[in-house]
Amino acid sequence: MPSGIPRMLTRITVVGLLGAIYGFPVHGIEAAQTETNPQKKTDFKNQFTALMDKVDQLKVEMAITRSSAAAALHAAIVKEMAGINKLVKDLPDGWEPIADQPGLANVKYSQAERQAILELASEAMRWHPVEGNPGPDRKPPDTHFFFPVSILGNESSYAQDLILTSSDQGLGPAKTFFRNMFDLLSPIETFANNAVSDSISKAVKRNDAFVKNVFDHEFPWEGLINGYLVKGTLSTPPTWQLIIGHIQGGMAVPMRGKTTVTPSFVLEGLGYEKVNKDTYVRSWGASLIFIPAANSTDNNGLGCLFRFGGSAQALGVVVKKTDGGGHVGNLVYSINLGSIISHLQ
Amino acid sequence: MTFSVYFVHGMGTFTAGWSGTVVQALDTATATQKYAQFSNNLPSKQIKLVEVLYDPYFVDTLQAWSNLAADVNGQKFLNLDWMKNMYKSKGFINTNVLDVMQWYFLPQIQHQIIAHVAQQIMSNGPLEDIHIIAHSLGTAVIQRTLQAIGSGGFGSVSGKIGSLHMIANVSRVLEDGQAPVYGGATPCLVRPSSGLGDNDFFVFKYYNYHHVIDPIPLVKPFFDPGPGWPSAFYLDTPATYLEGQVVTKAHDFINYISDPKVHVPILRCLFGYPCVTPAEEAAALAATANPVPLQPGVSVSADLEVFLRTLVDNANLI
Numbered sequence: 128m129p130s131g132i133p134r135m136l137t138r139i140t141v142v143g144l145l146g147a148i149y150g151f152p153v154h155g156i157e158a159a160q161t162e163t164n165p166q167k168k169t170d171f172k173n174q175f176t177a178l179m180d181k182v183d184q185l186k187v188e189m190a191i192t193r194s195s196a197a198a199a200l201h202a203a204i205v206k207e208m209a210g211i212n213k214l215v216k217d218l219p220d221g222w223e224p225i226a227d228q229p230g231l232a233n234v235k236y237s238q239a240e241r242q243a244i245l246e247l248a249s250e251a252m253r254w255h256p257v258e259g260n261p262g263p264d265r266k267p268p269d270t271h272f273f274f275p276v277s278i279l280g281n282e283s284s285y286a287q288d289l290i291l292t293s294s295d296q297g298l299g300p301a302k303t304f305f306r307n308m309f310d311l312l313s314p315i316e317t318f319a320n321n322a323v324s325d326s327i328s329k330a331v332k333r334n335d336a337f338v339k340n341v342f343d344h345e346f347p348w349e350g351l352i353n354g355y356l357v358k359g360t361l362s363t364p365p366t367w368q369l370i371i372g373h374i375q376g377g378m379a380v381p382m383r384g385k386t387t388v389t390p391s392f393v394l395e396g397l398g399y400e401k402v403n404k405d406t407y408v409r410s411w412g413a414s415l416i417f418i419p420a421a422n423s424t425d426n427n428g429l430g431c432l433f434r435f436g437g438s439a440q441a442l443g444v445v446v447k448k449t450d451g452g453g454h455v456g457n458l459v460y461s462i463n464l465g466s467i468i469s470h471l472q
Numbered sequence: 473m474t475f476s477v478y479f480v481h482g483m484g485t486f487t488a489g490w491s492g493t494v495v496q497a498l499d500t501a502t503a504t505q506k507y508a509q510f511s512n513n514l515p516s517k518q519i520k521l522v523e524v525l526y527d528p529y530f531v532d533t534l535q536a537w538s539n540l541a542a543d544v545n546g547q548k549f550l551n552l553d554w555m556k557n558m559y560k561s562k563g564f565i566n567t568n569v570l571d572v573m574q575w576y577f578l579p580q581i582q583h584q585i586i587a588h589v590a591q592q593i594m595s596n597g598p599l600e601d602i603h604i605i606a607h608s609l610g611t612a613v614i615q616r617t618l619q620a621i622g623s624g625g626f627g628s629v630s631g632k633i634g635s636l637h638m639i640a641n642v643s644r645v646l647e648d649g650q651a652p653v654y655g656g657a658t659p660c661l662v663r664p665s666s667g668l669g670d671n672d673f674f675v676f677k678y679y680n681y682h683h684v685i686d687p688i689p690l691v692k693p694f695f696d697p698g699p700g701w702p703s704a705f706y707l708d709t710p711a712t713y714l715e716g717q718v719v720t721k722a723h724d725f726i727n728y729i730s731d732p733k734v735h736v737p738i739l740r741c742l743f744g745y746p747c748v749t750p751a752e753e754a755a756a757l758a759a760t761a762n763p764v765p766l767q768p769g770v771s772v773s774a775d776l777e778v779f780l781r782t783l784v785d786n787a788n789l790i
Contacts, residue, residue, distance in 0.1 A: 320594055320599075320629055320630055320631065322627055323594055323621070323626050323627040323628070323629050324591070324594045324595060326626040326627045327587060327590045327591045327594055327626045328591060330583075330587040330590075330626060331584075331587045331588055331591050334580075334583050334584040334587045335584060337580065337584075338529075338532075338533075338580060338581070338584050342533075342536075342580045342581075343532070343533070343536035344536070344540070346537070346540055346555075347537055347555065350578055350580060351577055351578065353580075354577060354578045354579045354580055355577075358579050359579070359580075359583065360583075360625075361583050361586055361587060361620055361625050361626070362587075362625070362626065364580070364583065374544045374550070375543060375544060376543055376544055392544045392550065463540070463543060464542075464543040
């Protein structure tokens, strides 16, 4: 095994924690092997305290950005900071150097300490539930309120990866530590991600509804063009669609003269369809239509069609030429049996 | 040890229970190669298996299109047989090519699938204890899904995926031009950490596996991702095993899993490095050694061999 691995582990956990807190590189802060060098340990603590002051400032700045409920948030942030300061300041003392392996250490967190960390995180979560997309009024990901814990987990896993890719069997204590950190993080993470799970469940329902009620009633070319022009987002499908070259069964009845019903099909050349933004059901639509002549005595017709609700039925009007050279209006009734079948399946 | 292993299928026809054969292949490989640690406890007994199934969404679309076509087909001027038969026909085009086309060109279906897969990922405890093994089209599906979750597409998420194993990786072939898998202006989050201070990643480990004669991922290969992909957590493994020396097996999920160059890194990632000793690994590699370049006259014509070799030799130019 490379001799640098144990030394690297210490460096990763301590320096990485500092660096990750601020989201900037920590080049120049020499914190490796603090356990074996008292002076460096003191320096490290001083540096750490100074850095935590900056965290305080950062948090206050964050509080200003979250000023919609300033009084309550400020109190929460003060509380957060007290807990985070305690957590981080205690961290170096939570290590127990391993005598025969310089640079390696066991963790000494007691069950009570772990519980305290959990309670701290849970308390802060009540003040700042994580939901929705990150925005100017929400905390950026790299300054998440329990970031010291979270980052420690990440960095420990970084180190764990080094261990797992090594064949050295003497790294058992470090493995135990990382496993403990995962165990510590698990309930916090699950709690934090519940809001994300809720958001995803809503996205699933919306997308399923959109596909079933809207997309499944479109021909491939309509889906393709709408997919390109009207994308929507992962969580919110589009609330309107174009009708392009849509074909469905229909019939036209002349409004004057001999009443003859001519079954044919209706081609909706171009149209617009509104989709309900809550239920993702088609609400209404209108399109320009073409009806081909049903037989040799019939003529082509041009007009418009109106769809109502989520129904596969539609009514419209077309104008056809007459044999005498005039024009006659025709009522159009159209029904899409394919849509009905798809809806029932 | 409690962790979940997600299996994500590729293009083709898949129904519930499809992952059984893949998990069985993993068990068979460990038993065949006699890895001591698994002698009394096969991998499948030590993991929580999560099967990701998204093919039914493609099938449903074909069925809806068939219904639409059936409604008007046969009328004057209209011949929509091609569309009407989409659902019934089980040919390669309908069961494979149209899967890819639907995924790439229809964001409506893509969003539906991403939402469902994301829901599965977020419903199994800490992300660190989730490991994902994806094949072919599944690599593109999982890449987009993880990018969506990790980038806050559904809200601010806490934690990162334990490991991601991309087999016959086509995530670049089907990548979103606005958010490239790597090399874009905005770094993709579906990558491992580049080191200390880098927290803009969403998977702790990213393992890439490509068979040297599998042409599908070579359309736009996942090779040499460059800066931001540290070697400690990124692994690119060329697979060579060909079951029965049948060239068409090169893209097969089970063929990949049966290759020690694939299943050994996966096992070590899941169960720790020592679970397969270097001696066991060497023996397994020797036992599954396959003559590459391929032997003419086995199952592939000399012309095809030349073509594939040329393709592989010039892969980084494609």
